[in-house]
Amino acid sequence: TKQLFSILDGPYNCSGRVEVYNAGQWGTVCDDNWDLLDAKVVCRALGCGAAQKALDQAHFGGGKGEIWLDDVECSGNEESLLSCSSDGLGSHNCGHFEDAGVICEAGLTVRIVDGPNHCSGRVEVYHDGSWGTVCDDNWGFLDAQVVCRELSCGPATEAPHQAYFGKGSGSILLDDVACMGSEGSLLECNSGGIGNHNCGHDEDASVTYDGPLIRLVDGPDQCSGRVEVYYAGQWGTVCDDDWDVSDADVVCRQLSCGWAMDAPGQAWFGMGVGIPILLDNIACVGTEGTLFDCPSEAIGQHNCMHPEDASVVCSAGPSIRLAGGSNNCSGRVEVFHSGQWGTVCDDDWDLKDAQVVCQALSCGMAQEAPGRACFGQGSGPITLDDVSCEGTEKSLQDCIGSEPGVHNCDHNEDAGVICSRQVAGLSDVSI
Structure with missing residues (x-):
């Protein structure tokens, strides 16, 4: 039976953003409650082996179109992601910056094992269905850097030789590795070729990352x-x-x-x-x-x-918060620009604009878009004016409007929103 979901935009066939097919189009899965049990179902169903990681926050880039699933909860034994508990197809409170991803065993080409943490240990690579070690001939700092970057670890501090973290078992898959340091994967570096070596496991190569x-x-x-x-x-x-x-x-x-x-x-x-x-x-x-x-x-x-x-x-990325409201999902809209918080003028302010704010703050749907400083007047600059959103943008700064700081308003025109849900402890975030 053809699966109704796939993995896209990862570096390999078995790693990437999870997408579901419904009503004639592909859509993404929100990362709310996304974990290894959910990823396990995807990896097994697609013939990609065991799940290695369940990634969130659009690790492989945001998708387009619909978000089909949210709050997925699998036991790990289901045959399909669509058999797991969820909010129902099309029901979600997410944006594409929350798209879920997976890395399956068959999509992971390198791992670090038997060390004190997941960024220090013996280096192993995956080929033809099994894991094998790397010989330490010519193994150096640039090689270790490629491994650490591929696994989203910090910069490598050492490249130990002589099975520093213990001998591996099985095949020795790489020898005479010579990376430039900029490669995306250890398998992209020059070497003697998969399986070609003159080593024993007492020469297994390792990496260390000493920083926390x-x-x-x-x-x-x-x-x-x-x-x-x-x-x-x-x-x-x-x-x-x-x-x-x-x-x-x-x-x-x-x-x-x-x-x-x-x-x-x-x-x-x-x-x-x-x-x-x-x-x-x-x-x-x-x-x-x-x-x-x-x-x-x-x-x-x-x-x-x-x-x-x-x-x-x-500070990375534009920012937004709600202030002066009765809960975390209602209040005066404030945006962060040039090192300070400022308000939004209510000229042309409507439900589509409010919807962008509510979605960005994971506060559900916009119910009202009050103006005239409904939640009190702000202080400091008025940062945005004449905002005109379609309602699908990720941020107010993505909407049409005047240049930041350009306006013809006073704080008695500060814009506000009332969203459909309250989220505990989330009224001031970077988006």
Whole structure:
């Protein structure tokens, strides 16, 4: 039976954005609740082996057209993604920046195993249905860099030889690897050819990444969310005691997300579940390379609970927030531009414009688009005027309107929105 879903725009046939076919057209899957059990169904059904990763936030680029599935919940044993629980075909509260993706075993060409974390260990490559090791002849820093970048790890710090993380088993698949450092995959580098070698497993090649790993989780994009750090084999959260913009600056810079615009606490982007709290009382100057370089309590020592998980909102990308409303999905519309928050004038403001705001904030559908400072007058600049959206844009800045800062309004004309749902702890995000 022909499957009604596919994997697109990944580097290999078995990795990419998940799409579903319905009513004569392909559409995407929202990443709400997307996890390895869901990815397992996709990978198995498409003959791509075991699921390796369930990726979110349009990791392989946003799709076009419909979003067909949201809140997918599979047990992992279903024959098709369409057999899993969901909100129903076409029902969602997402934008394409939340499109779900997968990396299946047959779509993963390199992995790092038997090290202290998923970015340090023995290098193995996948070929013809099985994993094999890489010989350390000519193995160097540029080769290790390609591996780390392919796996979305930080920059490699070392390229150890002589089975530093233990001997592998099975085939030795690569030898005399000679990367330039810019390749997208280790298999694109010059080598002696798949399976050609004069090595034993005591020469298995490895990589190390000594810096702490960090990620932002449950935000609307890769540059805002709950802060999580990786240490001793597990991810954990950061307590918001003493958490401020100087601490958030370190996170944003480490993730190449610009500078910190906000450092919300109190689990602004939701609480970490089933993971420890690893850092507390962080006191960064703001110039440190990583959070682990900042003064803090010893790793794992804290007096916090997950309702105190720290978050960041970084400057990368345009930004929007609601202020002065009765809940997280209603209020005065404010946008971030040139380092400061400003309001939107209500000239031509209507439900289509409000819909862009509500969708970007995961607040459902726009119910009202009030003007005349319904939620109180803002302060500072008036950033946008004469906004005219189609209703499908990802951001107000994508809509037709005057140039930022050009207007003929006063703050008694500040625009607002009332959306159909309330999202706890999500009223100020980067989109």
